[in-house]
């Protein structure tokens with residue numbers, strides 16, 4: 096809604112009222128239309144100020160209304176009507192003016208902003224463009240290059256930058272509404288001709304074609320198949336080359352293509368999924384809203400290798416004091432330098448002072464005695480971790496939460512090393528831990544809801560997307576990665592090359608194909624795990640048995656490469672070759688092609704043509720199938736949890752919504768049919784056998800993803 100009051104004698108003050116961010120719902124739009132009309136026709140009102148209640152101007156469109164039939168007055172004519180009035184209309188921007196909120200402000204004749212407020216057009220992040228005139232007015236106001244950058248990235252801009260760019264007319268540290276009311280009174284009687292942005296020509300640019308070519312190249316490169324950024328460039332081009340009314344027509348046409356695209360739906364799903372995962376639940380019935388987290392102010396990290404360093408930085412940047420412990424003196428010194436460097440660079444980027452004083456270093460585990468929470472990040476070795484947990488139990492004060500960053504070991508087994516297993520959870524960060532958004536919070540059967548709530552809240556404080564998951568081998572993310580990688584190895588045996596597989600996955604939208612990713616993280620990591628699992632058999636070099644382990648098909652290709660020292664980028668060779676160890680540019684390797692040919696010949700494997708479609712179906716459907724098993728096992732509470740994990744931790748293209756959403760888009764019956772086919776061809780690959788939850792969903796008419804939880808609940812209640 097919107098309320099009109101008369102203040103200072105002759106100012107019509109319109110206040111948007113729709114908590115929490117005054118989104119432009121149908122009722123708010125109707126309220127604006129009505130109050131503007133009333134203010135304009137009231138002879139006592141000389142000027143109008145638009146503001147939002149509760150310290151926020153307007154967060155934009157109400158995305159809960161997306162997908163439903165349009166009701167209430169549309170935005171475009173509403174903003175036009177404001178711009179066309181003969182009384183000055185001034186926006187008083189507190190908090191934020193985002194998306195439709197900024198478009199509304201751009202329809203006003205002046206904009207006053209509080210120094211702590213932000214503005215932006217983030218539509219692109221939801222697969223859309225600013226289609227209430229934003230793509231046409233912003234370039235006319237601030238010029239094509241700046242508008243292109245803001246609209247294609249969706250970046251939020253501070254008040255100071257907004258003033259510099261010319262988006263706003265004045266910044267205030269005082270009460271924004273009072274300042275704006277005074278300002279509005281001061282401009283009464285001035286001509287509004289030069290204040291209507293839609294009448295401005297776009298500021299001239301010397302080589303317009305070149306500017307747009309560069310912008311298009313940039314978005315195509317960074318967007319990897321996302322269509323909204325490309326469409327945003329086209330809309331701004333319309334602003335720069337067409338009269339306003341034609342530009343608006345083009346803006347609407349482009350928006351229509353985006354609205355019906357699956358990408359916008361996927362991105363909006365991700366937006367909701369990111370929020371849904373914070374409302375976690377456990378199979379015991381414990382939930383986010385009934386479990387109270389403990390306050391944490393002092394944390395400790397044990398082991399300052401790749402992960403421990405990043406975790407210490409993330410904790411300090413979140414304002415916690417951190418005790419960082421490492422046994423080796425040299426490693427401790429190196430870590431201190433590295434952590435300080437990361438903190439300094441991060442602080443410089445954010446324009447704040449580095450939190451160097453928050454981190455203290457020690458090689459004595461006794462130093463963690465006063466910590467409220469400890470995160471263990473020593474080598475992935477169960478015996479070592481057990482020892483560390485025993486030491487921590489002896490050293491820490493009662494009630495300290497003990498967390499492990501293990502990527503695959505049994506969290507409950509570690510919990511059993513302590514007298515208080517309810518205080519043990521996994522906090523599985525991703526490398527680099529101070530950068531990557533994902534955190535898997537792993538609860539064991541004995542973890543208390545309070546321990547989970549505390550780890551989830553700490554994750555939030557660190558700016559992570561935290562997802563609560565159950566305890567199993569590889570948890571959610573790595574467990575699903577296993578069948579995906581296995582299929583990629585099998586495809587090599589059947590005739591594909593690493594380049595072909597990676598190209599198919601990268602064209603799908605992954606930041607990196609499976610083999611380039613494996614080279615980056617190091618082939619030896621998986622080799623060590625397979626050795627520990629008793630899968631690596633150096634004597635089995637030929638014959639069918641060489642490719643069977645524990646009764647199922649197995650590809651020893653990764654093991655064979657490791658035996659040759661081909662550990663990936665760090666060794667200068669792996670699935671690809673590199674100029675030198677550590678180099679990042681992967682080049683096809685004739686040695687590897689030759690090796691694959693010999694391997695296939697040795698094992699009597701026929702080579703067949705494999706296309707991109709098969710790569711996608713084999714790799715992705717095997718991964719999705721495991722996702723359904725995870726839901727069936729209750730390891731993840733819902734499909735949104737799995738999708739958030741893949742989008743924020745595994746480079747799954749956001750505009751495809753995550754693997755479970757993608758399965759719904761392709762059609763569950765389709766996924767089932769292809770899995771059945773592949774399993775028939777490869778009966779010795781259990782991962783290709785369709786999971787019963789998938790069958791059940793298809794049998795119940797492939798309901799939309801929002802309804803899957805009901806089917807899952809039924810499955811669980813029957814177990």
Ligand code: NAI
Nearest residue numbers: 398399400401402421422472473474475500501502524526
């Ligand atoms: P790393 O090998 O880089 O570092 C381990 C560090 O622990 C070393 O600096 C070592 O000196 C130290 N350490 C060993 N015993 C210790 C003890 N008793 N007390 C104190 N420090 C000790 O290993 P990384 O890669 O950092 O992995 C650590 C843990 O994080 C492992 O459990 C791993 O599975 C997990 N992880 C690793 C990821 C990665 O991408 N590297 C991703 C997610 C989890």
